[in-house]
Amino acid sequence: MNDLLVMGLEAAVLVAGLAVLLLDLWTPPAEKRNLGYAAAIAVGAILLASFAIVLPRPLAAFGGMFVLDEFALFFDRFFLLAALLVLVISVEFADRFETGVAEFYALILFALAGMMFAASANDFTLLFVSLELITVTFYVLTSFQRRQTQSLEAGVKYLILGALSSAFLVYGIALIYGTAGTMSFTRLAEAAPAVLDSRLLQTGLLLVLVGLGFKIAVVPFQIWAPDVYQGAPTPATAFLAVGSKAAGFVLLLRVLFTAVPALGPRWSRLLIVLSAVTILYGVLCAIPQRNLKRLMGYSSIANAGFLLLGVATLSRDGVSAVLYYLGGYLFTVLGAFAVICVALRHTEGEDIPALAGLHQRSPLLAATLAMAMVSLAGVPPLAGFFGKFLLLKSALMVAGDQPALYVLVAVAVVGVVISLYYYFGVIRAMYWPAEPVEQGHLPPIQLSRPLRWSLLLCIAGMLWLGVLPGMVVNLANLAAQTLLP
Amino acid sequence: MLAWTIYISFLGAGLLTLLPRNSAALARRLALLTALAGLAVAVAGLIRFDPAAGTRMIADVPWIPALHIRYFLAADGISVTLVLLTGLAAVAGILFSWNIEQRTKEFFAFYLALIGGVYGVFLSFDLFLLFVFYEIAIIPKYFIIAIWGSTRREYGAMKLALYSFVGSAMVLIGMIAAFVVAGHLTGHYTFDLTVLARVPFPASFQRWAFPLVFIGFGILAGLWPFHTWAPTGHVAAPTAASMLLAGVVMKLGTYGCLRVAMTLFPAGVTMWRTEIAVLAVIGIVYGAMVALVQKDFKFVIGYSSVSHMGFVLLGLVTLNQIGLDGAVLQMFSHGILAGLLFGVVGRMVYDRTHTRELADLETMNLGRALPFAAVTFVIAAVASMGLPGFSGFVAELQVLVGAWSAFPKAAIAAGVGIVIGVAYLLRAVQRAFFSDMAARPVEAAAHHPLPPISWPERIGAGLLIAASLVVGLYPQVLLNVISPGVASLLEAMRKGGAL
């Protein structure tokens, strides 16, 4: 089959991105922000088209560098849905950019293309290129409000640490290439045990893990996350939290389970330790935060730890749980950031007390944020609970062979209980603030129709994945099966 | 049919959120109607329940087939009794919170959601489903206390929420572990309680799984030394919430201990029952002694709950028919009486006098100013002391008899607890309502007569007193359904290696 056809979804996204840039030339300035809706419609159409794809067997392109299997398809849909919601949020944010609104939309589409390439990467070359496509795009997205010192500072911090981590990544890939003589995941998996045992290859893999660990904000490569989450424009933060993190996990899963499945058991102890430390760091540092976006930054670190728990099980159940958790995370986090984007626009900073009285200004915004917090806290019947349940279940299923997992499960549960404190704090700030606000200070917030639908979609998603998880569990199982047959 | 208690409650909660903003009167009526409908279903369920037929299936459909999780509702005699208790407490609680003016519809929406969750726990026979309902019941509780509460409400609410979640986290781990171990053993993964109860879990596993789950549920039941959330939570909560907390929510804990921890891990019970009996007795005596020295009226009742729940826990680990019968009956009895006591203290007294300090109440001559409240409290107090004729007597007597054969020393200590219970209740009655100091005329009280006791309060109090009297005078009405349920649980536990 034609190689370009196999990567049709990615190509369509790239074309959409270029089209947005071109359309920008003929769009009058007043209409430019509506290009975001055009981009969102295009992404929605591609998302629908992705459901027309039937894969009796995995397809490969470019000499096996690019694969399209159920696993890739699951993540393609995930990224498309995330981008769709992020674009709607961006339109709400657009008036805060002085210029270049269309470029912002186009960059989101390019980052989306990078994520989708990452989902299909079966070769260290494509891994590197897709990762850099995401990262470099995000440098720009992060510092897009270029008159705001916060945004610039976030951008430069992300850039320095990101560039540093990609230097490690490239060096690591070089070592792997040098030892194994190949960069293809499939061929690396067939390499002789002696090759896999070589110290050089192990070092190379470790350096690759550093690069990926940076993307998913796992301790000790998490330092950038709170600053960047706080300083970046809210839509960029939202996409960073969902898309970029998921892209990191997609690559981590591919490397661990396709490229070096034989080395998995050797890494499990390291993964368990990283997961435990990341969870504890995230929840403990989140407690004193006052800025909501910063709080979400620490929360995203803790969630990276939970996701890593699923990876550390090295089992199909664990992978499936990771996929499910990410699905719930998408609706939850994007819902929260949509609210942050709209509700906190007129206040100085994004401090939590500024949420006071939100339920009177817009019940829908308050309800969405409250549900997002409850879901993040892992309370049924919302998505976050079932995701955490699956993760813990997958860990206990294999804990007999790897007793360190028992400790990790205990740590994770402690983390969940601590996290309740600050998630409930956000809800409390909305509904019953410490200092009551006067009625006159609470103008109602008008929501645009697309935003209203997006919020409802997020709520529906959180409920759907929490109450009727069956269908997504099956999808996740199917995707995990292609990775771990 | 009993499943409708769940659906009605959630439906009522949903309808309430749809009401327009300023519709307090409508919200109250709708909430009362919903609770009454739930109570009617619960009563009908009790009447139509056939004890000889064993556990009655209500609904069983696949929910999450990939994990063999089912939406499995069923009821045995224990469930039916506790569903009835929930119905009674729900109606009484709404009657006692008729005066809530601030965000009325939200209050009752949370209230009914909590009730729905509680019904769900008592009727779930799938462990996962039970856990989900259990968690659903915790969230509204936090909101009710944090928004409508009084003394240090945020502290009380957060403490309660954190304690509850620590408990449920322990239960969650134990539950998944049971699922996994049972699956490895039998090759069949399930959360079905009736199936899990027949799985011969290895003793080494039960040794840690049982205390994990039992204490996890026990935290919510006020098991000493994890009880400290209870007094602060009760005091911070608005009246209706304290009534539900003490009346129903703490029962979720003991119910979980019985239905999950003890049924699944019978060998674990045998290993740990002495330790638990000791903790239960400490709770009984400690709760009573602390209640004896409290200055705040509501703290007296809060600690008395810890003491009375100790009897339930003691009854559970006797592992004999009469002790377990007593424990279940005590859950019912304490639910009714604690609700009544909190209703008097929180609604009848505090909402009128705006103080709960016994020292202040002494000067107010409440026995004369609020005769109805005084009489109700005296009735509730003597019933709670265990006076024959009321439900408390039958229940605690059975627990003591059961404990006498299992742990004689514990039975004696618990008897001491009863005596102290008489003392703190008499002290509270005397200081709050019939103090000598009240003979002195107090200016403030004379000039601002307290509002009279309203009809909803009278009806609510009457309902609870009647329930306690009926069960006290004719305990067979409940024992007839409880005993067969307890007997079959005990039988299963014996087969599973208890004793």
Next chain:
Amino acid sequence: MTTLQSYLILSALLFSIGLAGALTRRNAILVLIGIELMLNAANLNFIAFWRYGPHPEALTGVMFALFSIGVAAAEAAVGLALIIAIYRHYKTANLDKVTTLKG
């Protein structure tokens, strides 16, 4: 010592020098230069592994080096633009002074 080994040692040295520069320098431009050095060390590795590896006829190593150079250029372009913007606001490129975000 084979030729390959000497190249590898050179590249490891380059990488370490770059890393040391990136970690110790406070000036953003010098930090970027350090990172570029690290990337180039990796590129040198690719070329050396390709040239002295078992399959010099397969151009994988060169291809990756080219990609890597391209990406590094993009990174540098974005990075310098950012640093200029930072310099306009703070009148300094010293990273220690750019600290409004913390907590």
